[in-house]
Each structure stands twice: as C-alpha cells, then as structure tokens.
Amino acid sequence: MMPKAKLKAQKQTRAAELVQPLPEGGAWVTRARDAALARWSDMGAPLKRDEYWKYTDPRALIAEESLQADLLDTGSEAPVFDAFDRVKLVFVDGVFDAAASDALALDGVELELLADATKADLHWAREVFGTLEARAQSPVERPLASFNTAYATQGVLIRVTGTPAKPISLIYRRSAEDADAMLHHVIRVEAGAEVTLLENGPLAARSNTVIEAEIGEGATLHHIRSQGRDHARLSAAHIFVRLSAGAQLKSFTLTVNGALTRNEAQVWLDGADGSAHLAGASVGDGAFHADDTVFVAHNAPGCESRQVYKKVLRHGAVGVFQGKILVDRLAQKTDGYQISQALLLDEDAQFLAKPELEIYADDVKCSHGSTSGEIDSTQLYYLRARGIPDAEAKMLLVLAFLAEALDEIADTELAGDLRDRLEAWLQRHK
C-alpha cells in the first residue's frame, strides 16, 4: 500500500494541473470561489485509491482531453415530464438558453441565474453557496464538488418563500458531442414553504453538478431527477441538503444508460423531527456504471430517514452503492432505514455495495439491508402458469422490483411518467 503522504502529494499534483484562473465575479462569490479552490488544491484530485472511489474510477471525470459521446436520437419520444405544467429553464451543453426557457417568474419563488447573481457584491446565496459544499467535505472528501464551486459559472438560484403552483423544471440538452459542463444550483426553501424541483436530460458529454439546498423549518423540497439516457456520457452529480426542524426532503434519481454516473448525496438533519428520503432507480445494459454514494447525518432528535436504491443490471453493467447513516449522540429517537438491491439479469452484471451505520445515540431504530439476486423463479412460474408470456412476466417482476424506489416520489403522476420510461426501456432491452 502506498504511504498516505505520497498518495496525498500525488492527488495534489494532479489537482494543481487542473487549476486555471478563477472566473470574474463580485465580492461574495469571489470569496467563495477562492476558498473552494484552496480546498481543491489541499485535498487534491480524487484517485481510485481513495476509500470511496474504490469501486468507481474517477480518472475519466478529470481527464484533460475532451470526451466524445454520441448524441442520442430519441426520435419522436416526448422528453420526461413533458406532459406537466412547469416553469422550464433550459440548459444546452450546460449553458442557459434564454430563448428556449420560460420567463424567470413564478409566484412564491425568486429565480435568478448564477451568472447574474455573481455580478453583485452581496447576495443572499452567499450563506449557502460553497458553504454546504465545504461542510460536505467531512467525513468524506468530495474534491470534485469544490472544483465545481470554484469554476462553475452556470446554474440557478432559487429562493422559495411560498408554495408555487407548479414545479421548477431544469431541462438539460446536448448539442455538442464533446462538451464539458458544470452547473451549480442553490436552493433556499424558507420556513413553511414547499417546492418541487425537476431535472431531466443529459447535461453534456461530461458533467459535474452541485446542488446546495437549505430547507427551513417545516418546509419541504421535492427533488426528482432523470439523468437522460445517452450512452457514453460521464456524470458526477452532488446534492448537499441541510434540513431545519420539521423540514422534509424527498429526492429521487432515475439513471438510465450512461457510461459513468456518480451521484453523491450528503444530507444533514440538523433540526428535530426532520425527514429525509433519498431514492434511486438505475437500469443499465452493457457499458454502464452507476454509483450512488449517499450519506445521511442525524444531528437532532426525532428525525426519520430512508435510503432506497434499486438497480437492474445486465451484460456487464456495474452498479455501486455506498450508503451511510450517521447518528450523532444527540439524535435520540432516530428512525433510519437503508436498502440497496440489485437485480442481476445475467451472470456478467455486477453489484458492489458498501452499506454502513455509525451510531452514537442509544435510543434509535436503524435498519439496513443489501441484496443482489436474479428474478425469482417461483414468481416467474406463477405468472406464466396464469398465461402471462415469459418476457412480459419478467418485465412485470422487474418493474415490481423498482417500484419501492419509485414509491418514494410523492406525486404519483410524476412517478407514473418515470415508470412508463422504465417500462419502455425494458421493452427495448428484452
């Protein structure tokens, strides 16, 4: 094994190679970017030798040469969430497209582009931007997020003061085969407010995104993300969320295809009686690697959390789950649940799981489980004995397997849209 100091030096050297001049901006953002760049330089770039990169090689995510990823022709298929009334903000190759977007106006919400906000010297976002990312560097370092804070110039700032009538929808489209994109979104849901944030589409050939969200007392954030289905694209996505007392988070991610996906989440339940549900469904056939790395920290009493991750894999597809529930000694009456499961449709597919519990309080209820297996032959026989053909019966069972994750979406119509997409994918990959 390589000595720690030598590994660190190697990481720092790699990080230094990627340093460029910081983007121009007002005082608040320059301070945040300077600090993020310092974190990046100190932590260094991620390497496969890092404990939480053991199952996913970060090299391609930080390689200097640009990446070629074919654009997927989805034909006449309507994009995800197309049927729903929402405020649409479109990013093409990671750059805001005003002409394709709706006006930045919605009752109960202040919407602003990061590119505009960074011109000011003072902004409400300074309390969140880079702050949650900095906090998320412990207990596990996430240098790619610091790199994002330092260099991202695109994104949306969302301050929710009421309960808007429709979701805010971030739509990602690609036009170049070799684009790199970095987005940084900041969300503050003020006390008692409630909002739904949708994200859909492939961002770029290679992307690095950060969402930092503050959920105020008794407020709710619904976050539903569908990461497109382009095949060769690489994506590193981070979501960092701090919840106040009685706040609620429901975050769901659908990952279909994609050569490399690393979805990191860090959630802090800082106030009593908060609730955080994180869920994901991934399906991959062939060159597919989907990694969910999820940390939920219970720092206050009476909070509840769930992590529900389901992966369907075949033809060499790889699924990774690294999940941790951390319970502080103050967080009595914690109710924590974590499940990660993979359905392996053949012998070439692989699921790597690292479920962890770290509990310092004595009066808590925490359970976790991780399984991988194939389609249950008894269930399959039962369905076939009722006349359901083999392929159709298998699809029913695969969708049933994914259902527990989709059930974490509060809006059943939005969940139904994603379920239909999964069914169509399964039809194509019979």
Add this chain to the structure above:
Amino acid sequence: MLKIENLHAELEDDSEVKILKGLSLTINPGEVHAIMGPNGSGKSTLSYVLSGRDGYEVTEGSATLEGADLLDMDPEERAAAGLFLAFQYPVEIPGVGNMTFLRTAVNAQRKARGEEELSAGEFLKIIRAKAKDLQIDADMLKRPVNVGFSGGEKKRNEILQMAMLEPKMCILDETDSGLDVDAMKLVSDGVNALRDAGRSFLVITHYQRLLDHIKPDVVHIMSEGRIIKTGGPELALEVEHNGYADLLAEANA
C-alpha cells in the same frame, strides 16, 4: 378432456429421485376427479409437471389436453390452452397489484387464443361481480398479489383467478389446506359455481372433508407415483375411516 398415460417423471437435478412412476388417468368433460394419497406419493409433483414448472424431467409417457400435447408447451401456452392450477402455496409478488396481474393474465390468454382483449372498463365490471361472490373486497384487489393475505384470502384469490380465466381443466392442489370451515365452504361454493358440462376438475387432497363440499365423480388413490385404486365417492369415505394402510397393503399384495 385430460388424458395422462404411463407418465414417468424425476427430478431434473437428480435422476435418482423418481417421483411419477407410470401414472395413468383420464378425465372426461364435466367430470370431477379427486386424487387422495399419503404424503410423498407425488400428488403435488403431478400438478407441477402438468402445469410446466421447472425442475422435473418427464422420461416416459404423455399428457394431453383435448388431444394437444401438454408436455410440449410452455407454462403460459398450457394456461392459454385451458389448464389452470390452483396452487397449494399461492406465491406472493410484492410490487405487482392484484388487479394488474389479473388483467394482464386474462388479456394475455385472450390474445394467445386470438380473442379480443378486454378493455379496462369491461374487466372491472366482471371482476367486481366475481370478487363479490368470493367476498373479496376492493382493498384485496388493489394490494400486491397475495402479499399480506391470510391463508384463506390466498385460496379465495386463487379461485377468483380461476373464475376470471375460465379454464377448461382445473387442478386444485390441496386447496383445503389452511382453511377453516367457513373459508372451506366459501372456496367450495366458488368451485361449484364453475362446474359445468364443458369444464373438468382434478381435486388433490389429503382429506375427505373437502369432498363433502365438492362432490367428485371419481376418486383415485395415489401411492409411490401411481394410481393404485380408482372408485366412486365411497373410496374417499373408506380412506377417512380406515386410513391408507389397508389400501396400500392391498396394492402391494
């Protein structure tokens, strides 16, 4: 209707374990036959082999449904041809709604037979009426297949499936196991309501009591993979009073 001749079957994984050893049986349209026999005589295996479950190898003999070779068909083809097995242990399927499951099954069979599929509305109308007869409430129809159902609910759900699929040949594998007196009556009434001149039944059971409710035309005694005696309903009463010992001794004599 169902004709089984000299059927031999063994475990696929272990050809030393021979379970059916030359079983023959003919059931005419409209008839109700019962098979009784001690544990391990191969009754459930017979139902699995007929419905096409993996894990068994047929080494000799034949089984035909209205002249069509059952053993050559996939399980779903046997179902579409009109064969139905009411399971001894109905399978739980989390994540699949009971209603979705039934509509998919009904329409898959109709499609396989070249019939028009039922619309959601037509299906709903039919299932509501049939569910009511079996005292199956709307909640049970909505819940995932058999998940959290009591033993009696699972068996009633099997009979509901049978009523919806309207098979020609129904095999009931120990449908009485785990049922109390009231549930047995309900299930039997469901079965009896389906009896008609074009539909046959094979009722597999340990006990005579189910046959008080579902009156058989013919009773077979099975032992060590074969039918050792065939008679009328009085044969079931004989088993009830004297057990299998005398019959087995007689067969081995």
